[in-house]
Amino acid sequence: MHERSSVAELAGTLKAELDRYSVGEKLPSSRALVERFHVSPVTVTRALAQLAAEGLVVTRPGAGAYRAEPAAPAVTGDTSWQELALAVDPGASGDLVPRAVDASGVLVTLAEPPPGVVEFNGGYLHPGLQPERALAGALARAGRRPGAWGRPPTDGLPELRAWFAREIGGAVTAAEVLVTAGGQSALTTALRALTPPGTPVLVESPTYPGMLAAARAAGLRPVPVPTDPEGIRPDLLEAAFRATGARLLVCQPLFQNPTGAALPAERRAAVLRIARAAGAFVVEDDFARRLVHADAGPLPPTLAADDPDGVVVHVCSLTKITSASLRVGALAARGPVLERLRAIQVVDSFFVPRPLQEAALELVGSPAWNRHLRTVSEALRERRGVLAGALARTLPELALPHLPSGGYHLWLRLPDALPEAALLPAALRAGVAVAPGRPYFSAEPPAGHIRLSFAGVAGPAEIAEGVRRLRAAVDEITP
Template structure:
């Protein structure tokens, strides 16, 4: 009989059983989105949330979209429910090309690849362009999901300083000369998170820097049609110095409905072909029925009239937020006045920490997104992003009254 000191026998392991392989190392460098986590925290109906960049659901043209699906499932059900080409529905690409051309960027259907949301377009670009360790330049602060995408690609992300008008061309030129980047990612019109718009002169400087230093540009334009004030600024993709090195990302999420998950990529031929191959490996093609319904909607409905109504509603909501901010934020705070889009960017006075104050705000049933996670470089703890699109003006006013109590 064994003594108490005897080592117990090792349990038998079934033959062929071994520990599972670990998760990919690339996951260790990519954090979950703080915005998505805050949205889960503030999903309670009593919370007035300025946190999410969500289109207003009551403004969706549900009847028009329902009619479009009904039409394609009645007239062409087999085609709508069948596998399709990777490049995308020809009718949809033709309609998107016409809309881009009307906005000052001559485009043919063959210049476009339909993607599963513009987020996939960014992933395809990362797959096609970025080797592990490649340098990607980004605005600082930057759209969070872009930082996730570049992290998964194993890129080294380098921030470029900004001011109230966006990226600083002199800083871009100096950093590009030093870092030899593969790609610059920018949201030049109504940027997320700041709502800023890059002026035409700076766009020209960015295009010329790309030509001088040999990097690609990913121009993300999810908000460009949501202009309330001022005049449109030409696309980077249309500048002669950047036309052969710019990929333009577009989306129906903000002008039709985000649940459709429909985006598009306009890129030079060689890069577009590489993205087609990457997409074949990712999902073969974007949903046939959703593409067909979107194309039918664009044929049968007046999207421009719908967007005009959305813009009018969002303009009133932006104005309600700007009107209420002086009483809501501590004395000495600063904020911008975006000419469109979905966001106001605010900075609290020195000594305030927007992340630390969020729990107090949620306790008063109001929420925002702290600005710190958007920074790739040194974060500004006093910054915060406020989305004005999801709530009507009276709800915005009430939310700001609650915010004032939280910051009191």
């Protein structure tokens, strides 16, 4: 049995038996629990630690574990006053506008589905694709580095900033890089730094829900700019800048989420030209560069590498290619805006924990790093093919406008007769979780969509089974 489940089971059993003991009475010894439940001493120690953390037992070194005093019953108060306190000041109309933050589109990809459900809604690599041994080794080595537990520079470790600068390319230097707590944190900092509350921000349509949530939380008004299979449309982008007076565009030029589109060279140049003419910044969310598929051609350079004038604020991260818990990313910018980005990050979080930065350095500097990149690249290529082939055979009515050469998902348009809102619960009943399309649109969507991730599942066999279950869900709600 897995150690984690053994600990949970033992803790649950001991918790159920606590009523047998009076307050202050000693529980059986660790040796007795090992013999009774046929588990390891480590499992017993961790189970008792869990009960101690819940305030149910008190452990005394060398003496054992004792039943703790019961916690005082919780007092139910009246929190209705908060509804008014959490509203903004009256506007010109005198109406109160709630400052609600909608994280539902993000939680869809963060929540773990029930056991046995095929996870097509995930946003991270399956544990079988994560470099777990390399990460464990990097973290162990990092903890032994001189000064590893001291305070790091607020901008990040110089060696890690230099590594990110080389990865971004062009003339970007380490002095123009800030180490961040992952890509989401970097996006949030950039949105707050680059335009004031109440102003418009141009976004791709569809686009990443986490960015939309962060923009709205910062008081910004996302304005959609339509995309096609080659990414954002420059003609509509230019029109949107003129119509709105916006001074900020957020885009994902490479393997866009959710469409998978990659901007061709002429559009990349057009985006920079149009933004520069509008006096606007471009936040380049380069989240998927290391998720390139094995059959893709040479990758284009980052927008930041082609931008000497400081139009682009570049965001990237190590999280997607490693683990959801390695929350280490970077912001790169040049010019006066860098100081504002730095100030906001310091005020928000001081700095990224040094052991995590040291572990990231150990990982990317090890021989295992390039091996891991090659392994993931080949696995994503295979899984993309398996999923696309299974969909073509089993669910041909779901349209796939673009087959990406990078990233970890496919973006599917639903037929008009298949309601998105009904498909999601039907899919869960059939044992497969999918990401709804609605949260990817900042305004009314043109049609129903779903996003299927092929990175968070165990492998080709589970992909095939997930598509079979999705077929059953479609049949359930289709007349």
